[in-house]
Amino acid sequence: MLDLVLAGGELVLPDTGVVRGSVGIKDGRIAAIAEAGETLTAAETIDCRDKWVMPGLIDPHTHIGFGAKELDFETEARSAAIGGVTSLLTFHRSPDLRQSTPEWIAEGETRSCIDFGLHFGLTSKLHIDTLVETAQRFGVTSFKVYLMYKGAAGAAKGFTEIDDGLLYRTLLQARQVPGGVVGVHCENVEVIPVFRGPLKEAGRDDLAAWDEQSPDFLEAENVSRVIYFGAKAECPVNIVHLSSAEGLEIVRRHRLFHRNPVTIETCAHYLCMTRDDPAGIVAKVNPPLRRKADCDALWEGVRDGAIVTVGSDHVPRKRATKGPDLWGASAGFPGLATLLPLLIEDGYYDRGIPLERIAAVTSLNVAKLYGLRGKGAIAVGNDADLVVVDPHTIRMVDHAELASHSDYTPVQGRMLRGWPVHTLSRGRHLLADGHLTEAALTAPAGRYLRRG
CATH class of the missing domain: 3.20.20.140 (Metal-dependent hydrolases)
Structure with a gap:
């Protein structure tokens, strides 16, 4: 069984196009990509209808x-x-x-x-x-x-x-x-x-x-x-x-x-x-x-x-x-x-x-x-580094909500569409329903990317 499915979203495939489908994740990697109408079974499913799923x-x-x-x-x-x-x-x-x-x-x-x-x-x-x-x-x-x-x-x-x-x-x-x-x-x-x-x-x-x-x-x-x-x-x-x-x-x-x-x-x-x-x-x-x-x-x-x-x-x-x-x-x-x-x-x-x-x-x-192997695309075998984007909700930029050491942003107050609602790093939830997860705050697991 898969660990997680991002179900029914618009999959954004770099330089290829946008297609409706689902992404299955297991052990931190993309394990399956299903076309619209196909069903993937997992321990957890996130409904991505009316959302974009991007690398x-x-x-x-x-x-x-x-x-x-x-x-x-x-x-x-x-x-x-x-x-x-x-x-x-x-x-x-x-x-x-x-x-x-x-x-x-x-x-x-x-x-x-x-x-x-x-x-x-x-x-x-x-x-x-x-x-x-x-x-x-x-x-x-x-x-x-x-x-x-x-x-x-x-x-x-x-x-x-x-x-x-x-x-x-x-x-x-x-x-x-x-x-x-x-x-x-x-x-x-x-x-x-x-x-x-x-x-x-x-x-x-x-x-x-x-x-x-x-x-x-x-x-x-x-x-x-x-x-x-x-x-x-x-x-x-x-x-x-x-x-x-x-x-x-x-x-x-x-x-x-x-x-x-x-x-x-x-x-x-x-x-x-x-x-x-x-x-x-x-x-x-x-x-x-x-x-x-x-x-x-x-x-x-x-x-x-x-x-x-x-x-x-x-x-x-x-x-x-x-x-x-x-x-x-x-x-x-x-x-x-x-x-x-x-x-x-x-x-x-x-x-x-x-x-x-x-x-x-x-x-x-x-x-x-x-030379970042396993990154950058929605493809089977790649790291499950994915972002689910809400394309419609308009949100005002506020530095206080951006979690940076910096206490300002030059685009403060701008109204923008296209904010992430879920962010996954190697299948780990870092952002869920627009909020940083406990894992992001207390259990950092980022890896150094050795190249060459």
Whole structure:
């Protein structure tokens, strides 16, 4: 007998379509998929009529540890479950990854209620010299280079070795890792002061000024450079959190003439928010929020497959860090719990983006890109990472209901459809009837996702 059946729902199959059916679960895995009219028998059955059953989301871009350090694994995993996110990948940085990674993984396995994996943030020659060793030891196949931390900007944060040479050496080393991919934050930080000085002198303190101090062509220029270096090094590259139409066009042109793989990730806020957002400086983020035309272009990239993954870039800091003004406010904000409802409201309802595309960029494509076997699709044998979504009920976003360490959200008060009512991680109930379960709160069982 099956342990659990999700019965009679609309099954969202990434990049395939939506079909009515039921999903049977046993021992934490998907054991059966039944067509409409077929009956599966189980110890427990959840009626999913008039609901969508989707693969659990895999958020490819989070910053666990930026709020309350290791305690973020508790709070942010719960917030993820509220939003239907059943696995996440988070960036890990330290002076020596060989020393810090075992303890960080152990903290996650002790505290997280969902599965998690790591990207390594590379900021020094030591990281490059030990890249293959650390990748093999810890099962990490994805690495990030921060071009916005070059020169004086990097030195202010303690990074003194980031330059184009470090980028290129990373590409050469990463191509030796099976499945290796290098993600790059693209902003030409050396030109930003040309714009920032006059804006500050003019007394600008509005969110749009953050876009004007790092305009879209500074992202696009860096995208072009990264793609070119990637082609010469013959290493796959991933443009993370792409924010601009111009940057997207650069990648489209590259794909016409070059074979070297280039993938694009964007984030929900670049699809659903602009530089004129009423949240004001609370919505300061790097790269900046752009104009509506950029949102339109990025949504078209989601629709036609040019954009491969969508994440949250979740940063669980407190509201108090967003001040005293634009120039002193921290960059980034929380977004794990609202990732799926935002994409459904602004994508599916407002723009007609098919549900199967939303499922592809938030689950299947993430699993493929990062080598997460058994994740990302409703398929027999896969982990029973599933989310049951209520497509009709309109709910107002309230940070107090999102369980994050962070005490705010930039989309506070927005009315959204598409909230999860059930979230399952390997068949375990984390969210039931819209509420976190006792297991999510007191019995975390998240596993570290070793890759490669």
